[in-house]
Amino acid sequence: MPEPLESLPPGELTGAGFIRRLETLFLLVRRVLGGSMQADRKSTRKGTGITFADYAEYRMGDDYRAIDWRVYARFDELVIKLFELEEDATVYLLLDLSRSMQTKTAMARKLAAALGYIGLNCQDRVACYGMADELRPLLEVTRGRGKVLTLLRSLESAPCFGKDTDFSTCVRTLEARHRKKGLVVVISDFFYPAGFEEGLKRLSGLGHDVHAIQVLSEEDLKCERKGDLELECVESGKRRKVTVTSRELDAYAAAVAEWNEKLRVECARRGIGFTRTLDTEAFDEVIRAILQRGGLAA
Amino acid sequence: MNFTSPAFLWMLAALAPLAAAYFLKVRPRRFPVNALFLWEKIFQEKKASSLFQRLRDLFSLLMMALALGAIALAAAGPRPAKQDKRDLLVVIDTSPSMKAKSGNKDGIEAAKDRARDIVRALNGTRRAALATASGELDFLSHASDSPKDLTDAIARLSASDTPVGPATVAALNSCARGAGSAGRVLLITDGNPGWDGLDPSVEVMRLTPAPPNAGFIAADLDRKPGTTRGAVFFYRIASSVTQESSAELELRHEEMGLARLVPVTLKPGEETSDTLDIDDAAPGRWTAELKFPDALATDNSVALGLAESKPVTVKISAPEAYFFQRCVEAFSLTGGLLALAEKDADVTIAQGSPSPDARQIVFAPAGESPFWSGGAGEIEVLAAESRIPDHPAVKHLALEAMRFEGARDVTPVAGALVLAVSESGKPLIWKARAEGRDALVVNLDPAKGDFFFSPAFPALVHGAALDLSGRGPALRSAHPTGSRLNAGGAVTGPDGNKLAAGDFTVAKIGHYLAETPAGSRWFGGALFERSETVLDGSGPVDSGAAVERGHPFAFWLLIVAIALLAAEFFLYHRRKAG
Structure with a gap:
């Protein structure tokens, strides 16, 4: 079982080796987008970009410069051309820093670092928050390549905290802090005693693009210990004396599998992107897979 | 019930530290988990058995306490209040008939089992000795209160090829009388004959009779x-x-x-x-x-x-050879036992002085010789008696009827084996070895007293010749x-x-x-x-000897303790290691 970590050792995320790996990931993104430094991320909103998106009936107040006169000449109708809006998006990184993540926090922080790095280098606005029984800011909304080290340092040094993970409260706090819609990436094990449904529902209801990355360890999926045990919750410290036999171990593995499946189904139902990874996998491979699925990497 | 070592009951005081150690032992290991709520969901479904689980540690402690109590009681050596404290001599009949099989076991194995049962019941409170009886009474162990020593001795014993004889019975009777009221003599036997004259104080334990033989x-x-x-x-x-x-x-x-x-x-x-x-x-x-x-x-x-059919060759070098020759010829004709020879004979018959041959019968010793000394004058023999009646040279002689006429007052050489003497102790027949030669000296003049016509003459010649030649009828x-x-x-x-x-x-x-x-x-x-061979079981009857057998109470207490500890260990191990 990996050693529980309160925070990462200095240099783990700010070292040259790690940053080189982040840069490699970013280059993959650049190669596909091939754009300038201006808000490379495509939006679903229609606006004043250069890429044609659709026609719309002219209404009072619309910019008459957008009227397609050729269509008017042929059909005697006033329509305007709509273009894709190319805007600077806001990326909200919600990183689970509860104590249940202690054993896999390195993986979770690296994932957050990679996404944050790409976002800042794409001139997106990036905000990063630690999540447990409350939402703690690690990096307030910022933009620009120059903030990369700030992000990495804060991710590196942020301690695990809290006595529980209250996802709903954290989402409500995020809602109160930011009215602007954006991309919300939740990096967590999603082992929330109160459940994850309400939080995900609220996030998607706010109009955010939401992506859930579930980070698990082998110990989360199955337990090998048998006999008389005093189970202790790493977050709340709550204890329970139990006798674990093979039957209980099987039941636990089934319960975890059911929980994870429920998360996957919930994400699919709400149009939330979902990725599950083990803490033993390489973070850059996970990021590359996510980007490939989103068409952002070759 | 008595306790031979009540001090061991103090062991019960160890219950308190045992309980403390036990609760330390059963304290569950702490195991941090990330999703306790999932575990709780599992165990909520098993609530029905939680009462047993709560009591299980108490059950386990109770079993350990009972085990310790049983060990303490066993160590205290409990025994019945009216236990017979007399020492035991367990005698096992190892005569050949004990090899007879009855079912899958022979008598020896059955007797060993019976003896082990008795030894097990000693419980260190009294002693027992072990002996076997066949051709003789043979002690395998001294009186001991160590069951191990005794069971080792029992394991060593085996059946003999020698049947029980009067000497064995006499020795056993002597032991029984010597033990008196302080001890008991138990005889484990198959009950076949051979125990005539057995003292009634010897308690007989009979085994199952053997089938036909x-x-x-x-x-x-x-x-x-x-x-x-x-x-x-x-x-x-x-x-x-x-x-x-x-x-x-x-x-x-x-x-x-x-x-x-x-x-x-x-x-x-x-x-x-x-x-x-x-x-x-x-x-x-x-x-x-x-x-x-x-x-x-x-x-x-x-x-x-x-x-091999090989007669004893006899050379005659006596002056009156006729009767000696006729005697040897008679044996030669009837069975080829003796044969006359001129030289290189097995035995030489001499008269007066010994011959230089290696083995000889010398009649009427006279003068000095390596086999005797003296012989100055004749002695009168009124009655002769045998010193070794079973000796092959004289066993067929009626010495009391023999007339030793012409006997002289001679003294056998030192180391001679005197076979017959006169009423006054004068040596009449002896066997001596000197200068590498063997001689059987007969102190009488064969020419006197009609010795040649008496039945003693051929019997003496035949017996002496066979004995000297080493082909005795023995x-x-x-x-x-x-x-x-x-x-x-x-x-x-x-x-x-x-x-x-x-x-x-x-x-x-x-x-x-x-x-x-x-x-x-x-x-x-x-x-x-x-x-x-007949195995008719007509020997000594079973005395119905009441003797404690089997494992003592303390042994069963230990067994219970071990069973409790094993059960507790099994439960504990299952819980600890799943």
């Missing part, structure tokens, strides 16, 4: 008179069969193989005997075997020896085990052990090889005891 009770193999190659085999078989049965008798030579195979009919209550002629009987080892499935195998086989083809014997030389037993020259006891069944002056000769040791 048959076996040799007598057998002999000897040269047929007047032949050099022929032989005659005689046998007698006793049985306790309840219905007429058929068997086969095989007679084999070790090298020549099967010589005779004859059917034998065993009839209830009857002994079967017959003689069989063997035309060409080689000397050496022979075996007679009764092919009959019965309880005891030991008596179904007889080891026999057959000597050696038959087979001798019963337990009998005393002098083979006239060194003997090698069936197990290959060398027996010292002189008298020895035929202790084992099998072939013996005697190195006599006349050469090597085989003979057998066989059971030949009717009571050991």
Whole structure:
């Protein structure tokens, strides 16, 4: 079982080796987008970009410069051309820093670092928050390549905290802090005693693009210990004396599998992107897979 | 109930630290988990058994406490208040009949089991000694309160080939009387005869009687008179069969193989005997075997020896040779036992002074010689008596009827074996060895007192010649085990052990090889005891001896303790390691 970590050792995320790996990931993104430094991320909103998106009936107040006169000449109708809006998006990184993540926090922080790095280098606005029984800011909304080290340092040094993970409260706090819609990436094990449904529902209801990355360890999926045990919750410290036999171990593995499946189904139902990874996998491979699925990497 | 070591009850005080240690032991290991709520969901479904789980530690502690209590009680040595404290002498009958099988076990194994039962019950509170009874009473252990020593001794004992004899019974009676009220003598036996005169104070524990049996009770193999190659085999078989049965008798030579195979009919209550002629009987080892499935195998086989047909050659160098020659010729004609020879004879008959030959019979000693001294005057012998009545040279002589006329006042050489003396202690017949020569000196003048016409004359010549030549009649083809014997030389037993020259006891069944002056000769040791074969159980009756048997109470307490500890360990281990 990996050693529980309160925070990462200095240099783990700010070292040259790690940053080189982040840069490699970013280059993959650049190669596909091939754009300038201006808000490379495509939006679903229609606006004043250069890429044609659709026609719309002219209404009072619309910019008459957008009227397609050729269509008017042929059909005697006033329509305007709509273009894709190319805007600077806001990326909200919600990183689970509860104590249940202690054993896999390195993986979770690296994932957050990679996404944050790409976002800042794409001139997106990036905000990063630690999540447990409350939402703690690690990096307030910022933009620009120059903030990369700030992000990495804060991710590196942020301690695990809290006595529980209250996802709903954290989402409500995020809602109160930011009215602007954006991309919300939740990096967590999603082992929330109160459940994850309400939080995900609220996030998607706010109009955010939401992506859930579930980070698990082998110990989360199955337990090998048998006999008389005093189970202790790493977050709340709550204890329970139990006798674990093979039957209980099987039941636990089934319960975890059911929980994870429920998360996957919930994400699919709400149009939330979902990725599950083990803490033993390489973070850059996970990021590359996510980007490939989103068409952002070759 | 008494406790021989109540101090051990203090061990119960160890319950308190045991309980403390126990609760430390059963304290569950702490195991941090990330999703306790999932575990709780699982265990909520198992709430029904939680009462047992809560009580389980108490059950476990209770079992350990009971185990410790049982160990403490066992260590305290509880025993019945009215326990017999007398020491025991356990005597196990190891006579050959104890080899008889009854079911899957023979008598020895059954007796060992019985003895172990008794030893187990000693519980360290009294002592016991162990002895075996067969040809003699043999102590296997001193009085001991150590069950291990005694059970080791029991494991060592085995059945003997020698039947129980009067000397054994006398020794056992002596032990029983010596023990008096301070001890008990227990005899574990199959109840076959041979215990005549057993003291009533010896308590008899009889084993299960053996099923029917048959076996040799007598057998002999000897040269047929007047032949050099022929032989005659005689046998007698006793049985306790309840219905007429058929068997086969095989007679084999070790090298020549099967010589005779004859059917034998065993009839209830009857002994079967017959003689069989063997035309060409080689000397050496022979075996007679009764092919009959019965309880005891030991008596179904007889080891026999057959000597070469070689007469003892006798040279006469006495002045009055006529009667001596006629005597030797008579033996030569009737069975080829003796033969006259002019030189290189086995034995020389001399008169007056000894001859230079190696072995000789000297009549009427006179003058000085290496075998005697003195002889100045005659002595009057009123009555002669034997010093060694069984000696082969004189065993067939009626000494009290012999007239030793012409006897002289001579003194045998130092170390001589005096066989007969006068009423005044004067030596009349002796055997001496000097200057590498053996002589049997007969202190009488054969020419006087009609000695040549008396029956003592041929008997003395024959016995002395056979004895000096080393082919004495003491050696038959087979001798019963337990009998005393002098083979006239060194003997090698069936197990290959060398027996010292002189008298020895035929202790084992099998072939013996005697190195006599006349050469090597085989003979057998066989059971030949009717009571050991018939197994009629007519020996001492069971005394109904009440003796504690089996494991003591403390042993069962220990077993309970071990069972409790094992059960607790099993439960604990299951819980601890799943």
